[in-house]
Amino acid sequence: MRLEGKVAIVTGAASGMGKAIAEGYANEGAKVVVSDLNLEGAQTVADGIKSAGGDAIALKTNVASEEDVNLLFEETKKAYGKLDILVNNAGIMDGMEPVGELSDERWEKLFAVNTTAVMKTMRIAVNLFLEQGHGTIVNNISAGGLYGARAGAAYTASKHAVVGLTKNTAFMYANSNIRCNGIAPGAVITNISATMTNVSEFGAGRQSLGLSINPRAGQPEEIAQLAIFLGSDESSFVNGQVVAIDGGWTAY
Numbered sequence: 001m002r003l004e005g006k007v008a009i010v011t012g013a014a015s016g017m018g019k020a021i022a023e024g025y026a027n028e029g030a031k032v033v034v035s036d037l038n039l040e041g042a043q044t045v046a047d048g049i050k051s052a053g054g055d056a057i058a059l060k061t062n063v064a065s066e067e068d069v070n071l072l073f074e075e076t077k078k079a080y081g082k083l084d085i086l087v088n089n090a091g092i093m094d095g096m097e098p099v100g101e102l103s104d105e106r107w108e109k110l111f112a113v114n115t116t117a118v119m120k121t122m123r124i125a126v127n128l129f130l131e132q133g134h135g136t137i138v139n140n141i142s143a144g145g146l147y148g149a150r151a152g153a154a155y156t157a158s159k160h161a162v163v164g165l166t167k168n169t170a171f172m173y174a175n176s177n178i179r180c181n182g183i184a185p186g187a188v189i190t191n192i193s194a195t196m197t198n199v200s201e202f203g204a205g206r207q208s209l210g211l212s213i214n215p216r217a218g219q220p221e222e223i224a225q226l227a228i229f230l231g232s233d234e235s236s237f238v239n240g241q242v243v244a245i246d247g248g249w250t251a252y
Helices: 016-027 039-049 066-080 104-132 152-170 201-213 220-231
Strands: 007-011 031-036 056-062 085-088 135-140 178-185 242-243
Touching: 007 016, 007 066, 007 104, 016 031, 016 039, 016 056, 016 085, 016 220, 031 039, 039 056, 039 242, 056 066, 066 104, 085 104, 085 220, 104 135, 104 152, 104 178, 135 152, 135 220, 152 178, 152 242, 178 220, 220 242
Parallel strands: 007 031, 007 085, 031 056, 085 135, 135 178, 178 242
Antiparallel strands: none
């Protein structure tokens, strides 16, 4: 039980990697706040955790809504009295557009969900952690935050920004018993492609060039194992790192 007694928020936890992380955390003894825009899906995950003997609640959260984000933390404190781990997993894809095809609307939507929402949850969490004297943040960043050929311009830029935010936060609060790390999955079998609309033929063609060297797609449960490690005390000396988890794809 590597997370025994800890309370964790996992955003975007109704499916895919978020679901696997929420379930993995619960299996390791954490009390989990299953947060997602899809409340029905989040409730199903929470119910599954409770059926397996764990402790979880489901909350509907639009991470692009400051009101929803504030409510997420208020309800977490009301239910469990504290927060030990924040996992920022919620995110959406673009349409693979290069910058020459990028609309303001797409840019603003991607940054609202993938970047600004992460900053706002981290801002609340860090101030809570400072009061408590401890806390851990795990940001699901994607290989798109490390390289330029994994998505379109908006997604790539939004995730690169979270890399900087992760490293800066780790540095700023390193002496306050607060850690902040990121995970950078490669291709993983999830439903994130459902968030893609109006896909750019040119951009998708360029982005697909690297697919031939991808050894395989990962499973959400494989990503969850890294998130468990980074959320646990086993990683007490790991701070400010963004760990690629991609089967060796980016080693080529």
